[in-house]
Amino acid sequence: MIGGHDIVLPTRGIGRSTALDVCLKITVRHWKQAVIQSGTTGEIYNGYGRVPFGKETELMVYRDRASLHSWETLGADEENRNTMVHLLAYTETQLTVVVDDLQATVMWRLLGDIRGAIRDMVDVRPIENEQAAA
Amino acid sequence: MTNIIDIFRRAGLQRTIDEAAEFWGDNAAQFLDGLADTLSQASIAYTKRFPVAQSTIPPLNDVGIAETLDHNPHKLRAFLQALEETTSPEMLVMVWRIIHGDDIKAAEMSYEEGKRFHLRVRLEEQGSGTATSYDSENINDARLLRHLGMMELSGKPVFTGFFAHRH
Numbered sequence: 001m002i003g004g005h006d007i008v009l010p011t012r013g014i015g016r017s018t019a020l021d022v023c024l025k026i027t028v029r030h031w032k033q034a035v036i037q038s039g040t041t042g043e044i045y046n047g048y049g050r051v052p053f054g055k056e057t058e059l060m061v062y063r064d065r066a067s068l069h070s071w072e073t074l075g076a077d078e079e080n081r082n083t084m085v086h087l088l089a090y091t092e093t094q095l096t097v098v099v100d101d102l103q104a105t106v107m108w109r110l111l112g113d114i115r116g117a118i119r120d121m122v123d124v125r126p127i128e129n130e131q132a133a134a
Numbered sequence: 135m136t137n138i139i140d141i142f143r144r145a146g147l148q149r150t151i152d153e154a155a156e157f158w159g160d161n162a163a164q165f166l167d168g169l170a171d172t173l174s175q176a177s178i179a180y181t182k183r184f185p186v187a188q189s190t191i192p193p194l195n196d197v198g199i200a201e202t203l204d205h206n207p208h209k210l211r212a213f214l215q216a217l218e219e220t221t222s223p224e225m226l227v228m229v230w231r232i233i234h235g236d237d238i239k240a241a242e243m244s245y246e247e248g249k250r251f252h253l254r255v256r257l258e259e260q261g262s263g264t265a266t267s268y269d270s271e272n273i274n275d276a277r278l279l280r281h282l283g284m285m286e287l288s289g290k291p292v293f294t295g296f297f298a299h300r301h
Contacts, residue, residue: 017208018297022283025294029287047260049191049235052205113285117294121283 004100007111009118012093017053019118020089023097024048024059026113027085030106033064039086044068059087076100082107138170144203145210150218169217176217176226183227183266190261191234194227202234209233212281212298219277220270228255228268229278229296235260238293243276251276 011019028034028048036045039058045051051059062068067083074080085107086098097114099107142151155162180194192198202210216229232238236257244252251273258265283294 015208015298017206021206021208022294022297025283026285029285029292029294047190047235049260053209054205054207109288113287117283117285121297 004098005102007097007099007102007115009095009097009115010093010122011089011095011118012122014118014121016057016089016092016095018121019095020056020059020087021051021053022117022121023087023095023114024051024053024061026117027061027087027110030110030113031061031063035062035065035068036060037062037068039088057088057090061085061087085110138166138173141199141203141210142214145207145214147211147214150214168221172221172223172226173217175223176230179223180227180230191231191236191259194230198230206233208298212296215298216278216281216296220272220275222270222272222275224268225270225275225278228257229281231257231259231266232296236266238282238295239265241279241293243279245273253279 009019014022024036025048028036036048036051037043037060038045038056039060040056060071061084062071063083067080070077070080071084081100082104084100088096088098095118097111099111101107102111139151142148151166154165158165177193177195184191184193192201199210202213212233213226213229216226220226236259238255239258240254240256242252242254244250251271253270253275254267256265256267278296281296281299283297285292285294
């Protein structure tokens with residue numbers, strides 16, 4: 001996707017869906033006008049509550065509608081740097097966050113919050129493996 | 135309501151049922167009936183507060199549970215754990231709303247040993263901005279607070295959601 005940085009977060013014990021859920025929830029807190037898109041189907045979800053985390057493996061979160069439009073029009077470009085976060089959760093044990101510029105304040109803060117939330121849950125309250133679900 | 139044992143099993147919480155059966159022994163059926171009864175009461179309380187047509191969040195009934203199980207089983211697990219921890223229909227309505235996206239705008243807890251406990255949580259629906267409040271005077275409902283995710287946003291406190299524990 002974007003030619004940026006991949007940050008891999010261990011999520012052992014949390015479960016894939018919960019990890020994706022937590023990351024998205026934090027991202028949309030940072031970006032109040034965020035637009036959420038499925039990374040596999042391209043479907044735009046009308047808000048956090050519409051995302052089927054049990055079925056999703058990738059989400060793109062754009063800062064706002066203008067950012068989505070810019071990405072759709074230009075692809076990765078200097079104009080839209082740091083306006084999209086790519087979340088990938090294909091396994092139960094890790095989640096990858098892809099961002100443009102790790103040093104940008106907006107991304108640094110966002111990643112810090114995501115890392116803190118995931119770490120809290122991994123450390124003190126792991127959830128049973130989702131593979132146990134029917 | 136759908137069979138409570140079936141809901142737990144399909145949500146991946148078989149161990150919850152097994153452990154309850156072991157702990158309660160001959161009274162296991164009574165325990166499970168209690169869960170089913172609390173769930174029914176929560177469903178009634180939800181419908182009173184949120185007529186289906188007025189909310190984008192799935193209703194707290196068989197249809198909504200099935201939809202949540204299909205799309206977001208991790209959210210249903212969090213809800214079922216809450217069902218084990220509280221007998222308050224109001225608190226369960228609150229949990230259902232949080233797991234489906236309502237923002238936690240305020241929470242207040244007061245306590246005096248041997249005298250009183252009060253928990254009030256105020257939620258806001260994303261998009262519509264509809265605000266609702268939930269109250270409890272049962273100290274056991276403080277257990278629900280352990281499910282809350284938290285963060286600081288620009289140095290300010292934010293509860294991010296309601297998540298499941300490992301069973």
